[in-house]
Amino acid sequence: xxxxxxxxxxxxxxxxxxxxxxxxxxxxxxxxxxxxxxxxxxxxxxxxxxxxxxxxxxxxxxxxxxxxxxxxxxxxxxxxxxxxxxxxxxxxxxxxxxxxxxxxxxxxxxxxxxxxxxxxxxxxxxxxxxxxxxxxxxxxxxxxxxxxxxxxxxxxxxxxxxxxxxxxxxxxxxxxxxxxxxxxxxxxxxxxxxxxxxxxxxxxxxxxxxxxxxxxxxxxxxxxxxxxxxxxxxxxxxxxxxxxxxxxxxxxxxxxxxxxxxxxxxxxxxxxxxxxxxxxxxxxxxxx
Amino acid sequence: xxxxxxxxxxxxxxxxxxxxxxxxxxxxxxxxxxxxxxxxxxxxxxxxxxxxxxxxxxxxxxxxxxxxxxxxxxxxxxxxxxxxxxxxxxxxxxxxxxxxxxxxxxxxxxxxxxxxxxxxxxxxxxxxxxxxxxxxxxxxxxxxxxxxxxxxxxxxxxxxxxxxxxxxxxxxxxxxxxxxxxxxxxxxxxxxxxxxxxxxxxxxxxxxxxxxxxxxxxxxxxxxxxxxxxxxxxxxxx
Amino acid sequence: xxxxxxxxxxxxxxxxxxxxxxxxxxxxxxxxxxxxxxxxxxxxxxxxxxxxxxxxxxxxxxxxxxxxxxxxxxxxxxxxxxxxxxxxxxxxxxxxxxxxxxxxxxxxxxxxxxxxxxxxxxxxxxxxxxxxxxxxxxxxxxxxxxxxxxxxxxxxxxxxxxxxxxxxxxxxxxxxxxxxxxxxxxxxxxxxxxxxxxxxxxxxxxxxxxxxxxxxxxxxxxxxxxxxxxxxxxxxxxxxxxxxxxxxxxxxxxxxxxxxxxxxxxxxxxxxxxxxxxxxxxxxxxxxxxxxxxxxxxxxxxxxxxxxxxxxxxxxxxxxxxxxxxxxxxxxxxxxxxxxxx
Numbered sequence: 001x002x003x004x005x006x007x008x009x010x011x012x013x014x015x016x017x018x019x020x021x022x023x024x025x026x027x028x029x030x031x032x033x034x035x036x037x038x039x040x041x042x043x044x045x046x047x048x049x050x051x052x053x054x055x056x057x058x059x060x061x062x063x064x065x066x067x068x069x070x071x072x073x074x075x076x077x078x079x080x081x082x083x084x085x086x087x088x089x090x091x092x093x094x095x096x097x098x099x100x101x102x103x104x105x106x107x108x109x110x111x112x113x114x115x116x117x118x119x120x121x122x123x124x125x126x127x128x129x130x131x132x133x134x135x136x137x138x139x140x141x142x143x144x145x146x147x148x149x150x151x152x153x154x155x156x157x158x159x160x161x162x163x164x165x166x167x168x169x170x171x172x173x174x175x176x177x178x179x180x181x182x183x184x185x186x187x188x189x190x191x192x193x194x195x196x197x198x199x200x201x202x203x204x205x206x207x208x209x210x211x212x213x214x215x216x217x218x219x220x221x222x223x224x225x226x227x228x229x230x231x232x233x234x235x236x237x238x239x240x241x242x243x244x245x246x247x248x249x250x251x252x253x254x255x256x257x258x259x260x261x262x263x264x265x266x267x268x269x270x271x272x273x274x275x276x277x278x279x280x281x282x283x284x285x286x287x288x
Numbered sequence: 289x290x291x292x293x294x295x296x297x298x299x300x301x302x303x304x305x306x307x308x309x310x311x312x313x314x315x316x317x318x319x320x321x322x323x324x325x326x327x328x329x330x331x332x333x334x335x336x337x338x339x340x341x342x343x344x345x346x347x348x349x350x351x352x353x354x355x356x357x358x359x360x361x362x363x364x365x366x367x368x369x370x371x372x373x374x375x376x377x378x379x380x381x382x383x384x385x386x387x388x389x390x391x392x393x394x395x396x397x398x399x400x401x402x403x404x405x406x407x408x409x410x411x412x413x414x415x416x417x418x419x420x421x422x423x424x425x426x427x428x429x430x431x432x433x434x435x436x437x438x439x440x441x442x443x444x445x446x447x448x449x450x451x452x453x454x455x456x457x458x459x460x461x462x463x464x465x466x467x468x469x470x471x472x473x474x475x476x477x478x479x480x481x482x483x484x485x486x487x488x489x490x491x492x493x494x495x496x497x498x499x500x501x502x503x504x505x506x507x508x509x510x511x512x513x514x515x516x517x518x519x520x521x522x523x524x525x526x
Numbered sequence: 527x528x529x530x531x532x533x534x535x536x537x538x539x540x541x542x543x544x545x546x547x548x549x550x551x552x553x554x555x556x557x558x559x560x561x562x563x564x565x566x567x568x569x570x571x572x573x574x575x576x577x578x579x580x581x582x583x584x585x586x587x588x589x590x591x592x593x594x595x596x597x598x599x600x601x602x603x604x605x606x607x608x609x610x611x612x613x614x615x616x617x618x619x620x621x622x623x624x625x626x627x628x629x630x631x632x633x634x635x636x637x638x639x640x641x642x643x644x645x646x647x648x649x650x651x652x653x654x655x656x657x658x659x660x661x662x663x664x665x666x667x668x669x670x671x672x673x674x675x676x677x678x679x680x681x682x683x684x685x686x687x688x689x690x691x692x693x694x695x696x697x698x699x700x701x702x703x704x705x706x707x708x709x710x711x712x713x714x715x716x717x718x719x720x721x722x723x724x725x726x727x728x729x730x731x732x733x734x735x736x737x738x739x740x741x742x743x744x745x746x747x748x749x750x751x752x753x754x755x756x757x758x759x760x761x762x763x764x765x766x767x768x769x770x771x772x773x774x775x776x777x778x779x780x781x782x783x784x785x786x787x788x789x790x791x792x793x794x795x796x797x798x799x800x801x802x803x804x805x806x807x808x809x810x811x812x813x814x815x816x817x818x819x820x821x822x823x824x825x826x827x828x829x830x831x832x833x834x835x836x837x838x839x840x841x842x843x844x845x846x847x848x849x850x851x852x853x854x855x856x857x858x859x860x861x862x863x864x865x866x867x868x
Contacts, residue, residue, distance in 0.1 A: 035636070086831055092581060092635060093830050096786060099779055100826030107820020216775060220647050227640050258655040265648045269641055273631045340734075366736035378734065380727035391724045394717055395736040438735070 006134065007253060013138045015245030016145035019237055020204065021218050022225040023148060024197030029226050030233035031169045031189045034084060035091065037098040039222055040215025041105035042194050043201030046072045047210045048109060050202040051118055060123050065144075068202035069195035076194020080187055088186075102215065109212035117209035137206065144203055148196070153234050165189060224268045230278020232285075239279045244268065290318040291353070293446055293476045294339070299348035301334050301500075308334040309345070310500035318445070321472050323487050323508070324480045326497030327521050332480045333375060335497065336450050339478075340372045341365045352446065367395070368446075371439035371475070375450040377431050381424035385415055385434050388423055392438035409441045413467065429460040436464060440471050447477045453486040465490050488512070496520070534711045542704040546697060555696040557808065559764050562699045564804045565797040566706055567757040568784040572796030573710055574750035575785060577719070579726030580743060583639045584646030585781045588617035588751040590772035591649070592758025597768045600677040601666040606763075607683040613759035614752050621751030625744035632740075643775070650773040673769030680763045699760055703797075706753055710793060713749070722746050783826045789836025798838060 025039045036042075046068040053063035079101060087094045124136035156162035168175040168185045176182050201218075208214065225244060229236025247267045252260030275282050294316040301309040309331045316322055324332045337343040339350055341362040350358045357365055366372060380388050389409055393402040410419050413433060423431055432452060439447060452468075453461050461483075468477060468490060481487050487494070491508040498520045504511060511517055549558055567589055574580040595616040599609035624645060628638055657670025666674060680695060682688040690698055713719045722742060725732045729739050762768050771777065780803070788799020803822070810818035833840055 083827060083831065092639075093834065095639070096782065097827050097830040100783070100823045100828075100830065103779070103819050103823025104827065105823070107817035107823060110817045110819065220643065220775070223640060224644060227637065258651060261651055262648055265644050265651070268644055269648075272633070272637055272641060273627060276631065276633050276637050342730075361733070362730075363733040363736050363738050366734050372734045374730070374734070378728055378731040380724050380731060382727055383724065387720070387724075391721060391732070392735050394721070399717060442736075 007249070009134060009138065009142075010253075011246055011249045012142050014249045015241050016142040017204065018221065018225050018241035018245045018248075019145040019149060020141065020200040022222040022229075022237060022241060023145075023152070024193045024195075024200060025222045026226045026229065026233055026237050027152070027196055028190060028193035030231070030236070031165060031193075032088075032186055033091065034088075034190075035095045035098070035223070036084075036193070037095055037219060037223075038079070038102040038105060038215075039098075039197050040217070040219035041102045041109075042072050042076065042197035042215075043204070043218050044109060044210065044212065044215040045075060045105065046198030046201030047205035047214065048113055048118075049198065050205055051120055051210065054120060060120070064202040064205075065199065069199040072198025072201070073191045073195030076197075077187065077191050079194070080190040084190065085183070085186075102219070106212045106215070113212065115212065117211050119209045120206050122206040141203060144199075148199070149234060149237065156233070161188075221264070224265070228268060228271050228275075228278055230275075230280030230282075232280035235284040236278060236280040239284065243271070243279070290320070292316065292351075293318050293320075293353050294478070295351040296335075296339065297349045297351075299335065299338055299350065300346050301331075301338055301343065302346045307500050309338060311348070312500075312502055314495070314502070316446075316476050316478060318476055319472060319474070321468075321477045321490070321492055322479070323491040323494045324478065324497060325482070325487060325494055325511075326503070329499075330497035331500035332497045333450060334500070336375075336448060336478075336480050340370075340448055342374075369396075369442065369444050371442060371444035371447040373435050373439050373447075373449045373452060375454075375480075377428075377435050379423045379431055379435050379438070382422055384420050384422055385426075385437075386410065386419045388434055389438045389441050393441045396442045405441055409437050412470075413437050414463075429456045432456060433460065433464065436467055440467065443474065444471075445475050447471055447475045449477065450480045451482060452479060453481060453483040461486055531712065531715055534708065538704050538708055538711075542700055545700050550696075553805070555693050557805070559696045559699050560761070561801040561804055562696075562703050563757050563760045563764060564784070564800040566703050566760070567754055567781055568788065568796035568800030569703075569706065569710060569793065570750045570753035570757065571781050572785050572788070572790065572793065573713075573753070574746055576790035576792065576796070577714060577726060578722045578743065578746040578750075580747055580750075581635055581639050582642045582747070582750070583782070584642035584644075584778050585750070585754055586773055586775075586777035587642070587646040587649050588621060588754035589758040589761070589777065589781075590653075590768075590770070591617040591620060592755030593762040593768040593772050594653070594674070594758075595755070596759040596762045597674045597677045598663050598666040598668075600679075600762075601674070602664040604678055605684075605686045606678055606680045609678075610680070610756075610759050613762075614755045617755030617758070618748050618752040621748045622744060625747035626740075629740040629743045629747075643778070646773055646775060646778055650770055650775070653773060654770040671770055673767050675767040677762070677766075679766060695763065699764075702756070702760065706756070707793065707797070710753075714793070718742070718745075780822075783822065785836075786834075787825060787829050787837055789838035789840070792836070792838045792842075795836050795838035799836065802837075 021043070024042060025036060028034050028036050049068040049071040050060070050063045053067045054060050058067060083097055083101065084094065087097055122135065122137040124140055126133050126135045156166055164175065164180050165185060168180065168182055172182045175185065225237070225240045228244070229240035244264050244267065248260045248264040251263035271279070292315055294314070296312055296314040299309055299312040299314070300307065312331075312335055324335065326332050334343070338345040341357070341360050341364065344359060348358070349356055352365070352368060352370065362372070380391070386406060390402055390406045393405045397405060410416055413436075415434065415437065418426060418430060423434060426434070432455070436452065452464060456464065465486070471477065479490070488508065493506070494508045494511045495505045496503040496511055496517055503520060504514060504517060545558070545562070553561075567585070570588070571582065571585045574582060592613040596609045596613040599612045600606060603609055628641055633641065653668060654671050656668035657672060659667060661668040661670070668674065678686065680690045680698070682690060721732065721737055725737070725739050725742060733739050758772065761772070781800070784800040784803055785796045786799070787803060788797065789795030803825070807818055807822065810816070810821055829836070
């Protein structure tokens with residue numbers, strides 16, 4: 001019974017982390033059809049922003065949930081204005097340019113923070129369930145992930161800004177004809193997406209030692225999750241993170257963590273071969 | 289009577305709840321020239337795509353020279369000797385007129401022969417002046433002309449054209465009409481069109497589509513004067 | 527393509543001669559060898575991407591696979607000839623299988639990129655985790671993140687004691703690159719090559735002409751992988767050790783950057799882009815003022831934004847637009863395209 005609970009928790013945690021890792025990329029890709037390959041580095045910078053803020057005396061939760069997203073959001077804004085803006089509609093070129101940006105940020109971070117691993121300890125202690133030790137932080141992550149998803153859903157569904165954003169996502173030219181500037185919408189969207197990436201990086205930072213190249217570990221999983229999710233933002237994220245998270249954990253338990261990772265990747269290849277347009281192009285269609 | 293080169297039985301195409309083509313039976317004989325007309329959304333282009341393999345029909349069968357080609361892919365159908373021109377021009381923009389046509393010829397002939405046939409078509413279509421120009425730099429009418437050339441160079445026995453007159457000047461249309469008549473000497477031709485003047489000048493037998501089904505099939509004069517067809521085009525109840 | 531195959535041969539011979547006799551004056555043959563190898567790797571992607579329209583995010587997978595196949599085979603066989611052949615064959619076979627799966631599945635640009643990226647990751651993660659002694663193929667321990675050292679390097683076929691190394695190896699690599707370049711040129715001039723370019727331009731139209739686009743893309747993809755595999759084997763011999771980094775995402779990224787900077791749609795572009803950037807990285811590595819990853823990233827961004835056609839086509843156009851080179855009746859191409867054949 002205890003084991004079942006632990007496994008369930010681990011699966012939820014795997015799904016939650018995937019959601020967190022992918023949210024920023026999903027927002028930007030889902031809304032603007034831009035693939036930001038610097039997303040992993042935005043996460044990394046969120047981590048460093050958190051560490052720096054904490055060193056300066058800021059409370060860790062504020063650093064993670066407020067400071068980091070704001071800072072990375074601003075960085076995203078600058079990136080959007082300088083680079084992304086010139087490449088709208090050019091999908092492959094955007095991927096290449098953002099890949100270049102990711103290298104740029106890695107180099108920048110290396111110059112500022114050096115190559116060694118920095119860490120912060122998890123701010124929530126663990127506790128026991130029967131014979132097993134559970135990290136309390138995992139709960140926090142699961143909570144943040146699902147709350148985030150809920151928040152994005154509510155904003156998109158109930159607020160005016162969300163409605164405008166959804167409209168622009170479907171037909172930018174119509175939104176423009178109705179008087180809404182697509183440029184500003186894209187700018188705001190990219191800001192939000194980057195802020196989400198920063199938040200994710202900040203929250204996940206205490207778990208692994210932070211290094212300028214940490215982003216690399218995230219980008220592949222995020223990329224896969226978002227593409228496999230398909231056109232719907234929330235539904236896609238939920239279903240694809242759900243699927244991959246479960247696969248990952250099941251194989252991790254059954255064999256080993258490395259096997260879990262490989263299983264995730266292999267299942268991605270199979271899934272994309274079968275449903276090239278993503279899960280929500282076939283199932284849950286029409287839900288955003 | 290000449291053999292039947294293209295036939296469909298019960299051809300149906302559904303997109304979700306929409307029935308774009310509804311149980312279409314169609315027959316075309318060798319060297320026949322047939323125009324498909326009908327208002328927007330009537331199912332002409334859907335029919336065209338199902339026949340050319342660009343889409344797979346939900347139900348029904350397609351036969352070419354007696355062989356069932358329903359599930360075939362476009363390249364398999366084209367390899368039979370069928371020339372296809374799509375609604376929006378599908379040409380190779382960064383390559384020259386000569387290269388475009390050469391690639392079409394090469395499919396059915398070895399290199400040297402392909403060179404020869406390409407030159408021939410370029411002469412026949414008076415494309416000499418632009419033979420080395422990239423397609424991307426040509427005007428729309430010229431592009432359509434080249435596309436016709438690359439369709440014809442393979443000596444097809446069946447040619448399917450989707451809106452060949454679209455965006456063309458009267459001059460271009462006249463020249464194209466000439467080419468079509470020439471090709472018609474050896475090939476059966478199906479033309480999907482909107483341009484009424486062009487249809488009047490070129491058509492013999494016409495098939496009228498309406499709401500995915502065949503409304504009427506007869507000689508062009510009869511069709512043009514039929515009140516039902518007029519109503520359909522004007523949006524009144526048929 | 528302009529000119530004729532004879533012209534290609536002449537250009538290749540001259541370039542190779544310059545490479546073998548002139549370049550060592552400026553750069554050590556040891557460094558030149560690896561630049562040549564990277565050049566070949568760049569050409570492999572340049573072929574399938576620039577001419578075939580296939581964007582592969584994981585070309586490093588075939589590079590690494592070639593290197594590892596050579597190392598493992600050499601450790602087991604003890605002589606270099608068969609391992610060299612296997613190093614070309616194994617990546618080619620994998621590419622054929624992967625290609626068939628992708629192209630017959632009607633995947634387009636982005637999804638192709640994802641899958642090739644994922645395959646590289648799978649290989650990387652897998653090999654990286656094989657450090658334990660239980661992971662062996664015959665005599666060869668896979669070694670995980672440590673890599674595989676100590677294998678038989680290139681020898682004269684049939685005489686395992688007659689090693690080819692140093693300057694001799696440099697010459698072998700230079701000739702190999704020349705040979706690959708000529709093969710690629712011949713391929714591009716052939717009907718297959720011309721059809722491949724057509725496919726790059728408009729797959730639908732090529733299908734409508736009757737060409738089986740899926741099969742042709744698979745064949746081209748396989749050819750690219752074979753070349754990358756050869757580069758990998760040559761790299762193994764040069765470095766005398768193979769490590770999982772060869773499969774890394776970073777390596778795949780670099781190959782793409784080489785092609786963009788050098789110029790897609792040309793044969794020389796990717797080669798010069800690869801050699802140039804690799805040498806730049808080498809020079810930058812000598813200084814510690816500015817991080818070299820930062821500079822590489824900056825270069826990629828600037829090129830995508832301002833010089834998307836790459837260095838070689840831009841330079842060629844510049845050269846052609848100079849007044850004393852202007853030929854009568856020829857209009858200067860002002861169009862902003864990525865595709866050009868040189």
